[in-house]
Amino acid sequence: MSKASATASSAPKKIHFWFEFASTYSYLSAARVAKVGKAANVEIVWEPFLLGPIFKQQGWADSPFNLYEQKGRYMWRDMERLCDGYGLPFRRPDKFPMNSLLATRVAMLGRGEEWLPDFARALYHANFADGQDIADSATLERILAALALPSDDLIARADSDENKRQLREQTERAAQLKIFGAPTFSIEEELFWGNDRLGDAVVWARSGGSL
Amino acid sequence: MSKASATASSAPKKIHFWFEFASTYSYLSAARVAKVGKAANVEIVWEPFLLGPIFKQQGWADSPFNLYEQKGRYMWRDMERLCDGYGLPFRRPDKFPMNSLLATRVAMLGRGEEWLPDFARALYHANFADGQDIADSATLERILAALALPSDDLIARADSDENKRQLREQTERAAQLKIFGAPTFSIEEELFWGNDRLGDAVVWARSGGSL
Numbered sequence: 399m400s401k402a403s404a405t406a407s408s409a410p411k412k413i414h415f416w417f418e419f420a421s422t423y424s425y426l427s428a429a430r431v432a433k434v435g436k437a438a439n440v441e442i443v444w445e446p447f448l449l450g451p452i453f454k455q456q457g458w459a460d461s462p463f464n465l466y467e468q469k470g471r472y473m474w475r476d477m478e479r480l481c482d483g484y485g486l487p488f489r490r491p492d493k494f495p496m497n498s499l500l501a502t503r504v505a506m507l508g509r510g511e512e513w514l515p516d517f518a519r520a521l522y523h524a525n526f527a528d529g530q531d532i533a534d535s536a537t538l539e540r541i542l543a544a545l546a547l548p549s550d551d552l553i554a555r556a557d558s559d560e561n562k563r564q565l566r567e568q569t570e571r572a573a574q575l576k577i578f579g580a581p582t583f584s585i586e587e588e589l590f591w592g593n594d595r596l597g598d599a600v601v602w603a604r605s606g607g608s609l
Numbered sequence: 610m611s612k613a614s615a616t617a618s619s620a621p622k623k624i625h626f627w628f629e630f631a632s633t634y635s636y637l638s639a640a641r642v643a644k645v646g647k648a649a650n651v652e653i654v655w656e657p658f659l660l661g662p663i664f665k666q667q668g669w670a671d672s673p674f675n676l677y678e679q680k681g682r683y684m685w686r687d688m689e690r691l692c693d694g695y696g697l698p699f700r701r702p703d704k705f706p707m708n709s710l711l712a713t714r715v716a717m718l719g720r721g722e723e724w725l726p727d728f729a730r731a732l733y734h735a736n737f738a739d740g741q742d743i744a745d746s747a748t749l750e751r752i753l754a755a756l757a758l759p760s761d762d763l764i765a766r767a768d769s770d771e772n773k774r775q776l777r778e779q780t781e782r783a784a785q786l787k788i789f790g791a792p793t794f795s796i797e798e799e800l801f802w803g804n805d806r807l808g809d810a811v812v813w814a815r816s817g818g819s820l
Contacts, residue, residue: 468789483820609694
């Protein structure tokens with residue numbers, strides 16, 4: 399067997415990281431996934447998407463953390479202690495979930511670009527540490543400017559018909575993968591749901607399909 | 610400070626393991642929690658309870674894995690690969706969730722008894738590896754007999770008014786702790802939900818309150 403075909407049949411070393419900007423647990427994963435991927439020599443593909451349309455398909459008009467009191471209560475306490483454990487700043491936002499549409503449209507322009515992880519981390523920090531309104535274009539402008547990115551240009555392009563279509567297609571890809579929450583890590587068709595399953599996703603990617 | 614008060618203020622080294630016999634992920638935890646607790650020198654207190662009344666309070670008349678297609682699809686695939694990883698036998702039951710009332714009443718008689726973990730593991734094996742009907746008293750009789758326990762006596766006492774009351778009170782304790790799913794690990798008022806959070810519960814118990 400040639401070296402090329404041996405390589406072709408080896409384990410996929412790529413994890414798709416599906417994140418939603420309004421999602422608390424996605425904040426945790428966004429903060430650590432790059433470091434974890436690097437340590438494990440697994441490529442991380444950042445995949446922004448909208449959870450709203452997927453929740454609607456399940457009959458939820460709001461976050462399950464708002465719909466189910468105990469689940470919500472648990473999540474906020476869990477975020478507090480996990481952020482403490484990870485050494486991440488955390489402040490419960492006044493409004494939850496935030497409208498993440500514009501932020502996600504901007505993120506779509508960064509797919510495959512080097513700036514996307516930095517932008518995403520800054521956005522999550524604004525939402526879950528600084529108490530800023532991520533639906534406000536002024537917040538996005540500040541974040542983009544701080545990253546030395548052309549904020550006016552990006553925000554204009556974020557709202558273009560072409561980019562809106564791209565985001566609809568991206569969210570449709572998430573639905574086709576049967577994603578139902580965020581964060582989700584996907585390796586080909588295999589899903590790992592939740593920040594607490596990143597380690598399993600890494601093991602799966604490295605082993606070529608076992609835990 | 611006296612040695613006694615230093616001991617009194619030290620970390621609680623006890624984890625309460627709340628399990629429901631119909632719960633797939635509880636099967637995983639039941640299989641490994643004793644070993645994990647022993648390795649970490651943390652006492653495990655086995656707490657059988659019924660999830661049905663708690664789901665009803667949240668407006669669910671069925672398991673969320675049946676109510677939400679994608680969640681269910683994910684869970685069955687996840688069970689398959691996790692059981693494979695843990696080296697546990699797994700066969701998707703014909704019926705899900707099974708009626709766990711009688712089995713849980715029997716388990717209530719075993720609270721604090723040495724036989725409860727063995728009984729629970731055998732029950733889970735019957736449900737998720739052997740495809741047996743755990744609502745059938747014949748299944749319970751077989752399991753109890755195999756453990757050299759007085760099956761007729763236990764099944765009769767399981768259905769006593771006193772034991773029914775005990776189980777109602779136990780499930781009420783779970784509700785008061787704000788438990789909303791199984792398995793849940795509790796350390797005093799602190800909850801860790803899901804098989805994938807057992808490690809965090811151990812860290813919390815050992816550290817006296819940090820992750």
